[in-house]
Amino acid sequence: xxxxxxLVSPAEVNAMAFIVPIDESxxxxxxxxxxxxxxxxxxxxxxxYIDMALNPMMYxxxxxxxxxSFLAFATKRLLYSQYxxxxxxxxxxxTTFPLLTEPSRDILTADLQALDDIIEAKGKVILxxxxxxxxxxxxxxxxxxxxxxxxxxxxxxxxxxIIPIDESxxLPxxxxxAEQKFLIPVITQVVYDDIFLNPAxxxxxxxxxxxxxxxxxxxxxxxxxxxxxxxxxxxxxPLAPLRLDDLKxxxxxxxxxxxxxxxxxxxxxxxxxxxxxxxxxxxxLISE
Numbered sequence: 001x002x003x004x005x006x007l008v009s010p011a012e013v014n015a016m017a018f019i020v021p022i023d024e025s026x027x028x029x030x031x032x033x034x035x036x037x038x039x040x041x042x043x044x045x046x047x048x049y050i051d052m053a054l055n056p057m058m059y060x061x062x063x064x065x066x067x068x069s070f071l072a073f074a075t076k077r078l079l080y081s082q083y084x085x086x087x088x089x090x091x092x093x094x095t096t097f098p099l100l101t102e103p104s105r106d107i108l109t110a111d112l113q114a115l116d117d118i119i120e121a122k123g124k125v126i127l128x129x130x131x132x133x134x135x136x137x138x139x140x141x142x143x144x145x146x147x148x149x150x151x152x153x154x155x156x157x158x159x160x161x162i163i164p165i166d167e168s169x170x171l172p173x174x175x176x177x178a179e180q181k182f183l184i185p186v187i188t189q190v191v192y193d194d195i196f197l198n199p200a201x202x203x204x205x206x207x208x209x210x211x212x213x214x215x216x217x218x219x220x221x222x223x224x225x226x227x228x229x230x231x232x233x234x235x236x237x238p239l240a241p242l243r244l245d246d247l248k249x250x251x252x253x254x255x256x257x258x259x260x261x262x263x264x265x266x267x268x269x270x271x272x273x274x275x276x277x278x279x280x281x282x283x284x285l286i287s288e
Contacts, residue, residue: 043130062130073118149179150195153172156170175218209264
């Protein structure tokens with residue numbers, strides 16, 4: 001038996017992945033557990049997978065909308081692979097399995113590639129959903145080198161630009177740089193990490209203070225890059241009319257937004273900020 005409860009049942013695999021249902025006795029829990037280990041854990045990381053298996057109610061929307069279907073096809077893929085490699089199943093054991101007759105071996109082999117494509121596409125959807133930031137264990141355990149940011153390129157475009165630009169220019173690396181240069185020194189690393197772990201606590205802080213501030217900080221870095229990379233000037237058409245004094249205007253806006261953010265953070269609503277923003281020497285608090 002699997003070490004943890006599987007996230008999809010044999011009946012669900014049968015209903016989701018097979019047009020013509022098969023005998024569910026062939027869809028063993030060991031197959032589903034193997035599919036989770038082989039396909040799902042590399043996407044979300046082991047820590048997140050264990051938390052999901054033990055606390056499925058916390059991940060209900062993700063499981064029902066994305067993961068069950070993904071695992072159904074992943075389990076089907078493993079089941080097909082076993083059939084092809086185990087000759088004893090050719091004539092008797094799986095005769096009720098769709099397409100599993102002697103001439104169907106070549107067809108089934110081709111089906112494996114189609115299943116791989118489906119699994120890859122569904123896996124990307126799961127990864128995109130988890131990257132939205134509502135699953136802290138994902139960031140603690142996943143092995144992907146994807147940046148986590150508190151604002152995305154679409155939000156930067158809508159918050160900081162009167163006339164939207166091509167979002168492909170607003171790279172995640174620029175947003176990450178803005179967080180490191182402008183945001184973390186204001187809110188502290190502890191609060192920054194806690195936002196990902198407990199996003200519900202910081203909903204208003206994020207929407208009303210951090211995102212607008214971070215959007216303009218990102219815009220400033222983007223403009224700096226535009227002015228410093230002269231060969232690329234002609235490529236960014238919407239930025240062509242900019243003057244250097246626009247950078248000064250941006251800096252003034254950022255200063256005001258930073259002051260508003262600091263003022264809001266200093267309330268008793270955010271004890272982590274109040275505690276960790278106080279001056280310290282060698283880790284010890286000192287009186288002001």
